[in-house]
Amino acid sequence: MMEGLLEQECTTERRLETYKTQLSLVETQLKAGSSGPDTADLEQLKDNLSELISLTEDALLEVKKQRLLFSLETVETEASRKTESPRSGGGGEGEGKECGESSEDSDDLQGIKCQAPVEEAWGAVNYHNAVVLCRENSDSEEPEKVMVRVLFTHPTYNAMKPCPFFLDGKCRFESSVCKFSHGTVVPFSQLLAYQDPDYSLISTGGKCLAKYSDGLWYQAIISSFDEEFTVHIPSLNKTVQTPIENVFPLEGSESGSSSDDEDLDEEGEGEEGAVVEWIPSGPHRALGDWEKYTTGIGSKLMAKMGYVVGKGLGKSGEGRVEPVEIKILPPGKSLDMCAEMREEGKLRKAPGQEKEGRRRRRRKRRLVETSRIEEEKRVNVFDFLNAKLQKKDSQAKSQSVSKPKSGNLNVQVQQTVLPWRVM
Known part of the structure; x- marks a missing residue:
């Protein structure tokens, strides 16, 4: 943390020198130039620079105070550690334990507000406001090797959010399995001063x-x-x-x-310093879900390049989190024509969707055909009686046509016999 405060102090001093140089140039310009339309702008710029210099001097004074206080705390801590060393026994017993089981030496750091580094999935390192939870290696005497566990006060995704069950000592998961944070272990020398909201x-x-x-x-x-x-x-x-x-x-x-x-x-780190929100994948198809049918070489290559499963694509994780939907475009058509066809709903669907539609249509046709056949086979009592009666009527008509009556036969016989008698 001392190194961070020193670097912050040097940066503030450089800014202060830059502002003073700019103010001297503006004052020289005002003295050399005559009254004109730019004089009012220069006067306003001079007032702004003077106010900025005053604020920067106050900030520099605050940084120096923090550095001096930290130096005093370090000296007092080292002195108290030397006086208590005969009672401490084996100094390595507290190493690797949870914060609640660590030695009493962590009390001098617990609760300190600071800024801790966070390595993002794409490799960038950003600083976030945090609070020191405890000291990890209580047996280390060298400040460069002191490790602390911090909790972030403004978490932007679940992996940074403190686990409420861990703070109560009731979390059933290990820190590597729990989706929330059990604290991030960072070197104490990399901590910076806490940034209050302006x-x-x-x-x-x-x-x-x-x-x-x-x-x-x-x-x-x-x-x-x-x-x-x-x-x-x-x-x-x-x-x-x-x-x-x-x-x-x-x-x-x-x-x-x-x-x-x-x-x-x-x-030159303005772009990398931006906070990027992690939007988890929705209840749709996961990116790379098809690789369960393959060897998964694509996901392996992306993982080597820093991609984290569930986050968006791109350097800052702001890209899409779902696979691209398949759209089959007709051959020989321009993109404008395809766009018009898409608006009119004339584009073909994905192969899987088309097959499902064909299956539904075939099932519907089979059901209609089956119901028609069953309807034709279904015969009731009245249809049976009507069929029998029609059959009897047709038989009676055929018999009446094929067999003439006996009276008609006698008349015909007489007509044929009488001419023979006359002769």
């Missing part, structure tokens, strides 16, 4: 970190502020009202968890 940066349309109902802090845009803040969270597409203690103003595009004392022009 509420003078609050403005309508300004950026901030806002605490949501799930206990996580999301990047948000301030819509209005009176007794309570109304903020819009783009990653959740929600607008909520929250008290001032759940709002952490951000300066420009910088993250509220990154150090305000880093000069972005010199370090």
Whole structure:
């Protein structure tokens, strides 16, 4: 932490020298130039630089105070450790234990507010506000080797959020299995000074970190502020009202968890310092789900490049978390024509969806055909009687036609015999 305070002090001093140089140039320009339209702008710039120099001097004084206090605390800690060393016995007994079982030497660090480094999934290292929970290796005498366990005060995803059961000593999972944080172990020498929220940066349309109902802090845009803040969270597409203690103003595009004392022009880390929210995959198909039918070489290569399963693609994890939906485009058609066909609903579906549709149509046709056949086979009593009666009528008609009556036969015989008698 001493190294961090020294670096912060040097950076603040460089900024102060830069502001003083700019102020001297403006004063020289005002003395050399005559009255004109630019004089008012130069006077305003001079006032702004003077105010900025005053604020920077106050910040530098505060950093120096913190460094001196830390030096005094270190000296007192070393002195008390030397006096208590005969009673400590085996110094290595506390190593590897949980914070609640560590030695009493951790009490001098417990509760210290600081900024701790966090290595993101894509390799960038950002600093977030945290609180020291305990000291890990109580037997180490060298400050460079002292390790501490910290809990982050503004977690932006579940892996940073402190586990409530762990704090109560009731968590049933190991730190490597639990989806929440059991504390992050970092070198004590890498800690920086705690960054308090600067509420003078609050403005309508300004950026901030806002605490949501799930206990996580999301990047948000301030819509209005009176007794309570109304903020819009783009990653959740929600607008909520929250008290001032759940709002952490951000300066420009910088993250509220990154150090305000880093000069972005010199370090060039403005893009990497942005807080990126982790949007977990929804209840849809997981990215790479098809690899259960393959050897999974794609996921292995992506894991080597830093990809974390469940997070979005891209350097900052802001990309898509679901696979690309298959769209079959007709051959020989332009993209404009395909877009029109998509709006009209004329594009083919994915092969799996088409097969399912064909199966449904075939099942429907089979059901209709089966019901028709069963309807034809179904015969009731009246149909049976009608068929029998029709059959008898047809037989009677055929017999009447084939067998003439006896009276007609006698008449015909007489007609044939009479001419013979006349002759």
